């Protein structure tokens with residue numbers, strides 16, 4: 001089974017297919033958290049083309065309960081009758097959130113285009129900067145939704161990060177490799193398991209990127225990044 005964690009990828013494409021269409025997976029999970037491509041405040045969505053998973057997911061989100069006569073395990077005891085058939089949860093998105101999400105969905109393409117425009121400015125500005133590398137987007141097979149814009153610096157990540165924060169820029173780091181989190185450490189996963197992920201983590205800084213970012217703000221970030229990278 002292939003499950004896509006597509007929390008960062010709504011609006012992206014892979015080999016001509018939109019993320020969420022599940023052309024290459026059994027299910028895709030989207031996040032509508034406030035900083036994502038579209039938001040419902042909190043919440044998200046699971047997409048699938050598999051009818052059996054779809055029916056299970058419907059039950060999973062409502063306490064494992066069904067009223068569907070065709071799904072009942074026992075004979076109905078009356079019009080009130082329902083069955084809890086599995087251990088489910090309350091994962092219902094509210095109608096208020098859904099109304100917001102429907103409006104947001106109409107703006108998805110424009111949000112992605114705005115992000116892409118900022119990424120183009122960042123890429124052009126940092127293209128020839130030694131000491132800084134960026135992720136390469138192979139547009140012949142994939143189109144990123146650019147949820148974040150990470151850069152990699154060769155040396156002194158922490159100092160550079162702190163200088164950028166001091167300059168008033170909301171830089172961040174995405175992410176500590178998941179198996180280095182205490183929960184997974186407790187399960188016995190050891191540092192060194194994924195050396196490339198660990199190297200990436202040690203060098204990365206996420207720059208601000210959101211649709212309403214003004215050209216002046218983008219330019220300020222560019223100038224400050226150039227400055228801290230040039231300072232070594």
Ligand SMILES: Cc1ncc(COP(=O)(O)O)c(C=O)c1O
Nearest residue numbers: 005007008030031032033043044
């Ligand atoms: C890669 C990834 N997966 C999953 C999630 C979780 O999404 P949510 O907070 O909507 O449950 C996040 C949240 O930022 C994420 O970045």
